[in-house]
Amino acid sequence: MHTLSLPAHGASPQRFSANSCLLELPHKPWRFFRHGWQSWAFSSWVDPQAPAVPIRAAQFRAKDEDPLYALAQKHTSAWVAAVQLDVDDIVLIGGMDWGARVQFEENRLRAFYESGEGEWLLVRSTESEAFSYYTQALLERYPRSSPRKTPRVWCSWYSLYRFIREESLHHVLRELGDLPFDVFQIDDGWQISTGDWEANPRFPSGMADLAERIRASGRQAGLWLSPFIVTPDSTIYRKSPEWLLRDSEGKPVFAGRNWSGMTYALDVTHPAVLEWLEETIRRVIGWGYSYLKLDFLYAAALPGRRYREMPRETAYRQALAVIRAAAPEAYLLACGAPILPSLGLCDGIRIGPDVTPFWLNRALSVWLSNPNHPSTQNALRTSLHRLWLKPLIDIDPDVVYFRSRHNALTPEQRRWMADLASICGFRSTSDPPHWLTASEREQLRSFLEQEMCVEPLGEYRFRLDGREVDFRPILPLPSPQRVPLWFATSLGFLQMGVYEVLPALWESLRIRTGRNLKRGE
Ligand code: 9PG
Numbered sequence: 001m002h003t004l005s006l007p008a009h010g011a012s013p014q015r016f017s018a019n020s021c022l023l024e025l026p027h028k029p030w031r032f033f034r035h036g037w038q039s040w041a042f043s044s045w046v047d048p049q050a051p052a053v054p055i056r057a058a059q060f061r062a063k064d065e066d067p068l069y070a071l072a073q074k075h076t077s078a079w080v081a082a083v084q085l086d087v088d089d090i091v092l093i094g095g096m097d098w099g100a101r102v103q104f105e106e107n108r109l110r111a112f113y114e115s116g117e118g119e120w121l122l123v124r125s126t127e128s129e130a131f132s133y134y135t136q137a138l139l140e141r142y143p144r145s146s147p148r149k150t151p152r153v154w155c156s157w158y159s160l161y162r163f164i165r166e167e168s169l170h171h172v173l174r175e176l177g178d179l180p181f182d183v184f185q186i187d188d189g190w191q192i193s194t195g196d197w198e199a200n201p202r203f204p205s206g207m208a209d210l211a212e213r214i215r216a217s218g219r220q221a222g223l224w225l226s227p228f229i230v231t232p233d234s235t236i237y238r239k240s241p242e243w244l245l246r247d248s249e250g251k252p253v254f255a256g257r258n259w260s261g262m263t264y265a266l267d268v269t270h271p272a273v274l275e276w277l278e279e280t281i282r283r284v285i286g287w288g289y290s291y292l293k294l295d296f297l298y299a300a301a302l303p304g305r306r307y308r309e310m311p312r313e314t315a316y317r318q319a320l321a322v323i324r325a326a327a328p329e330a331y332l333l334a335c336g337a338p339i340l341p342s343l344g345l346c347d348g349i350r351i352g353p354d355v356t357p358f359w360l361n362r363a364l365s366v367w368l369s370n371p372n373h374p375s376t377q378n379a380l381r382t383s384l385h386r387l388w389l390k391p392l393i394d395i396d397p398d399v400v401y402f403r404s405r406h407n408a409l410t411p412e413q414r415r416w417m418a419d420l421a422s423i424c425g426f427r428s429t430s431d432p433p434h435w436l437t438a439s440e441r442e443q444l445r446s447f448l449e450q451e452m453c454v455e456p457l458g459e460y461r462f463r464l465d466g467r468e469v470d471f472r473p474i475l476p477l478p479s480p481q482r483v484p485l486w487f488a489t490s491l492g493f494l495q496m497g498v499y500e501v502l503p504a505l506w507e508s509l510r511i512r513t514g515r516n517l518k519r520g521e
Contacts, residue, residue, distance in 0.1 A: 004122060009089055013123035013133045015096075020112035021120065023093065029083035032104050033092075036382065037066035037078040038298040038338050040353040042371040043385040044475065046075060048083070048104050055370040057485060063256025063296075063336075064353075064372035068303050075104040079340045080134060082127075083109065092130040094121045096141055098313035098341045115311045128456070131388035139392055142344035145324070148331050150348070150394045150425055151291065152180060152448050153222065157187035158355065158399050158430030159406075161500055162259050163508035164189040165202035166210060171511060173217055175433045179441075180448045183291045183331075184214045185222030194226055194260045195234025197280050211288030220331075222291035223284055227277055228300040228319065229255045229263040236276075237264065243273050245304040255299040265299035268319035269308035277319060281326035290330050294323065294346075297337040317341040333396060339389070348394035348426065352383035355398045355417065357499045358408040360478070364492030367483040376409060377474055380420060384460055384471055387423065396426045402444045403431045406503035418443075419469045422452040423462060432507070 002021035007014060032048035041064065052075045055061050061070040069076040080094035081102035093102055093111050097118030102111045111120060123133045154176060156164050164186065173184055190207065192200045199207045211221035230236045236243055237252075245253040245265040252264040266273050284292065301316035308315075316338060324332065324345045334346040342349055354374035360366070365373045372378065383397035400417045401407055409417075421427050427448055433441060455463040460471040 006091065007122060007124040009124050011124065013121050013137070015119060015121055015137070017117050017119050019117045020110065021093075023091070023109045023111070023122070025083060025091075025107045025109070026085065028107060029085055031084040032075050032077075033080075033082035033084075033090075033385075034075050034077045035080050035339075035385075036372065039334070039336050039350040040064055040372045041066070041078070041382070042378075043352075043382045044371075044477070045084070045385070046477075048075060052076070053369045053480060055372070056368045057370075057489060059257050060368065060370055060373065062254050062302070063258070063298075064370055066298075069101070072103070077102045077104075078338075081109060081111075082130060084127075088126045089124070090127045090130045091124045092122070092134060094134040094137075095119070095340075096121060096137060098317060099311050100340075114313075128458070135388050135391050138340075138343065142340075142392065144393065145332075145344055145347055148347050149182075150427075151182035151220065151331060153183040153185050153291070153428035154179075154181045155185045155187055155222075155293075155399055155428055155430050156189070157224075158357070158401070159403075159432055159435065159504065160187075160189070160430070160507060161504040162189040163504045165508065165511065166205055168508060168511040169210065170213065172432045173214060176217070177433070179433070179445060181219055183220045183222045184217070185224065185291060185293060186210065187224040187293070188226075188259060188295070190223070191225075193231055193234045194258075194263060195230030195236045197225060197227075197284065206287075207284070207289075208287040215288060220291050221289045222293060222331075223287075223289040224293045224295060225280070225284065226263075226296040226299075226336075227280060227294060227323065228266050228268060229296045230266060231260050231263055233261075236266070240272070243267060243270055243276075245299075245302060245306065247304055250305075253299075253302050253304040255296065255302060258296070263296065263299070265302045265304065267304070267307050268300040269306040269310060269315050271307075274319065274322050277322050278326045281323050285327050285330060291333070292327060292330050293333045293335055294337070295335040297334055297342070301338050301341070313338060313341045317345070320345045333394075335396075339386075343392055346393065348396050349389070350396045350398060351386040351389060351424075352379040352381070352397055355379045355401070356496075357401060357406060358495065359410075359413055361492050361495050362478070363483070363488045363495065366478045367481055367488035368485075368492070369480055371477055376413060376417065380416060380471070381475055381477075383420060383424070384475070390424065394426055395424045396428070397421055397424050399428045399430050400447065401431060402429060402440045402447070403435045404437070404440065405435045406499065408499060416469075416471065416474065418447055419462070419464055420471070422447070422450070422464060423454050 002018040082092040099114040214221040
């Protein structure tokens with residue numbers, strides 16, 4: 001155990017190697033900066049004196065948190081943490097290697113690597129300077145993968161959800177007209193099952209045909225895959241059980257429940273899994289897709305027993321490197337991804353949970369103590385605390401809504417989303433043009449065309465083309481409320497059903513019956 005002494009404010013950053021180290025603080029810090037493990041995981045300044053509150057429903061812990069620390073009493077941060085000692089007085093400790101964690105203990109910080117030694121950076125300065133030292137050090141260690149222009153993306157998820165079919169996508173593709181999107185990305189719902197990455201019967205012409213139509217419209221074709229998880233109905237789960245990651249009792253490692261049901265992690269150190277991964281990626285590239293949204297990536301780094309024993313984030317990194325090698329030219333967007341081990345291999349990364357056509361799912365998020373759960377407020381908060389990643393990788397704060405139809409967000413809330421996307425420089429939406437009024441369509445067009453002049457004004461405030469934007473009111477976590485678990489989950493899923501599932505189902509039905517053609521074209 002390495003004991004650190006508090007650096008002087010403004011002194012040059014210290015770099016050293018250690019397995020674990022302790023830093024005693026001179027007094028109780030005002031705030032603790034907690035960085036979530038994967039894209040969706042809560043990142044924010046928190047009150048270090050208030051205990052860490054675990055997510056109440058276990059079904060969410062595998063998916064929304066690093067399960068190893070999901071029940072920890074201490075605030076636990078992945079790779080980097082910071083404390084605020086005074087005005088403009090921040091102490092940051094950041095791991096440079098995979099598997100670094102920092103915990104807040106009473107009046108000290110305990111930083112450690114899950115296995116072996118690694119390098120650390122320790123600095124005391126203002127918030128922006130401290131993070132920028134860390135970012136610069138990471139940039140030297142993990143240089144950007146060859147720079148590809150950040151594309152403007154139309155993504156099918158946040159309007160059509162799992163109810164996509166080829167006719168609906170053909171229809172949206174036509175009606176996008178000359179809106180300046182670089183990529184048309186097909187999300188979850190095209191595959192036979194999670195694990196069988198072939199077109200399902202709702203795509204009778206096949207995925208290569210769809211890619212061809214997208215490219216003929218002058219855009220790049222994008223496709224969603226979750227290559228490290230499988231569901232029990234998949235061929236892999238049924239026929240190659242040895243490909244699954246196992247826990248200490250030999251049971252498949254649960255990777256969380258999503259829209260396809262219960263998911264399980266693959267053991268990505270198994271040579272047969274790596275071969276299958278390579279072949280799967282080559283196949284979709286061969287169909288004509290050059291933008292891949294790779295989702296639920298954390299599954300490869302879940303704790304478990306592996307075919308080849310190695311630290312879990314190393315296993316993840318090696319599997320991602322196989323994907324990169326199979327798709328050297330493609331734009332790779334990592335989602336649900338452990339942040340640090342994705343650097344240098346992916347082009348972009350999601351930096352917050354999913355947005356929703358409402359501000360907050362109070363039941364699933366506040367009542368279940370799960371600030372990682374999809375909700376626009378959660379997405380904005382976590383993304384705003386990860387802007388320091390921008391020099392390292394394209395940062396995706398998720399799509400922006402322009403529609404007022406099927407949407408409970410206020411114009412001010414939609415403005416915050418668009419402003420954050422402009423600050424990140426990653427622009428995308430899922431709104432089908434026929435869901436937009438004429439003026440909303442114009443807002444979308446200018447959002448896609450504009451290059452905003454962004455001036456940081458300190459503490460989550462910005463000047464955008466001369467207009468001041470203050471994100472501070474949206475940052476605080478709502479105070480926790482105790483509500484029975486069954487009630488919270490029922491109400492939470494009901495809210496998703498009303499705002500997300502029903503409009504998507506309705507749209508899918510309309511397309512099938514051909515009624516869209518009168519209104520939309
Ligand atoms: C597709 C989606 C979209 C989205 C991703 C990811 O069940 N869940 O709680 C749950 C949470 C997030 C989630 C999906 C399900 O989102 O971030 O953009 O691609 O998968 O399934």
